[in-house]
Amino acid sequence: MKRREDKRWRSRERARVAKELHTEAELLSSTGEFETPVTAASRHDRPPEASPAPSELWEEAESARDAGHTMRAVQLCRAFLAAEPGHLPARRALAQMLASAGDADRALAELDRAVALAPADAGLRLDRARVLGDAGRFAAAQREVEHVLTHEPEHTDAVTALGSLLARRGLWGDAVRQLRHSVELDAERPATWCQLGEALNRLDDLSSSLAAFERAAAIDPLNPRALQGMGRVLDRLGRSDEATQLYRRAREATGR
Numbered sequence: 001m002k003r004r005e006d007k008r009w010r011s012r013e014r015a016r017v018a019k020e021l022h023t024e025a026e027l028l029s030s031t032g033e034f035e036t037p038v039t040a041a042s043r044h045d046r047p048p049e050a051s052p053a054p055s056e057l058w059e060e061a062e063s064a065r066d067a068g069h070t071m072r073a074v075q076l077c078r079a080f081l082a083a084e085p086g087h088l089p090a091r092r093a094l095a096q097m098l099a100s101a102g103d104a105d106r107a108l109a110e111l112d113r114a115v116a117l118a119p120a121d122a123g124l125r126l127d128r129a130r131v132l133g134d135a136g137r138f139a140a141a142q143r144e145v146e147h148v149l150t151h152e153p154e155h156t157d158a159v160t161a162l163g164s165l166l167a168r169r170g171l172w173g174d175a176v177r178q179l180r181h182s183v184e185l186d187a188e189r190p191a192t193w194c195q196l197g198e199a200l201n202r203l204d205d206l207s208s209s210l211a212a213f214e215r216a217a218a219i220d221p222l223n224p225r226a227l228q229g230m231g232r233v234l235d236r237l238g239r240s241d242e243a244t245q246l247y248r249r250a251r252e253a254t255g256r
Contacts, residue, residue, distance in 0.1 A: 054083040058090055070097050088114055088121070093125060106136040122148045122155055129161055140167050150202055156185040160192050165197065172202045183215075190216040194225045209233050222253040 052060075061076035078093040081087060091114040099107035111128045118124060125144045132141035142165050148158040163178030179196040183189070197212035210233045216226035231246035 030228070044124045054080055057083070058087070060091070064088045065093065065097060070101060073097060074101075086117055088118055091117075092127065095131070099134065101204070104131050104216075107131050120151075122152060122158065125155055126161055133165055133168065138165055140231065141165055147186075152220075155183060156182060159185060160189075160195075163192075163199075164195060167199050167202075172199050176203065177198045187215075188219060190220040190223050190226060193219070194223070194229055197233070201229070201236075206233050206236055210237075224250045224253040237245060 021127065027115040035242070044084050057076050057080040058191065061080055062072050064070075064073035064076060074094065074097050076088055077097070081090055081094065091110055094129040095107045095110035095114065098104075098110065108128060108131055111124060111131065113123070113184060114124050115128070125148050129141040129144035132138075132144065142162065145158050145162045145165065148155055149162065152158065159178055160182040163175050163182055166172075166175035166178060176196065178201045179192060179199060182192050193212050193216035197209045197216065200206075200209035200212060210230060213229040213233065215228065216223055220226065227246050227250035234240075234246065
């Protein structure tokens with residue numbers, strides 16, 4: 001009698017467990033978390049999934065970067081570079097994304113690889129200088145810029161970069177000399193005129209500072225930095241009403 005009861009109990013228990021497993025499988029299937037097992041035969045019948053072509057990876061990386069999906073863009077860029085290690089635009093883009101994410105060391109490592117591929121590319125050296133400067137490593141940044149100027153003394157971007165670095169180090173007189181040289185080489189860059197205006201303001205050369213900011217505003221009338229700079233100088237000159245108007249215009253220009 002006891003044996004028959006045990007047998008019936010085991011039978012009921014197997015039925016209960018089978019029902020629970022069936023219910024769980026249905027639930028997982030409905031949520032997409034359960035897939036029917038693939039038999040060996042069907043696995044062989046299924047064609048292998050093709051890996052994306054390198055060009056597709058690069059296009060996806062650019063799209064992700066432009067959409068602001070930086071980490072996804074970094075992953076795609078690395079995958080592309082694994083297939084195309086000599087692609088300088090991708091190497092440079094990867095470095096820029098890493099730098100913008102605050103990872104200066106990895107950004108510099110990517111730029112080192114790029115420089116090894118194209119040692120004469122001045123733009124790569126200046127990219128290194130920017131990353132180093134943003135990391136507060138001004139002396140190393142300056143060496144990169146001076147390397148460019150040794151080979152191309154009239155390289156406008158390098159002259160401007162050196163002026164910017166000198167200003168960040170508080171060497172205002174040296175910065176003014178470099179930035180004046182930069183606007184002599186290219187007088188149509190509002191950002192350089194603004195940097196010059198700021199450096200001159202630090203030296204209390206208010207008339208020259210105002211003239212530099214006015215030159216920037218003449219090139220780009222809605223340049224907030226130029227308008228703000230003019231306002232600061234006019235404030236120092238005691239022309240507060242004019243300064244207030246310029247501050248208002250700068251705020252409006254910021255939201256344009």
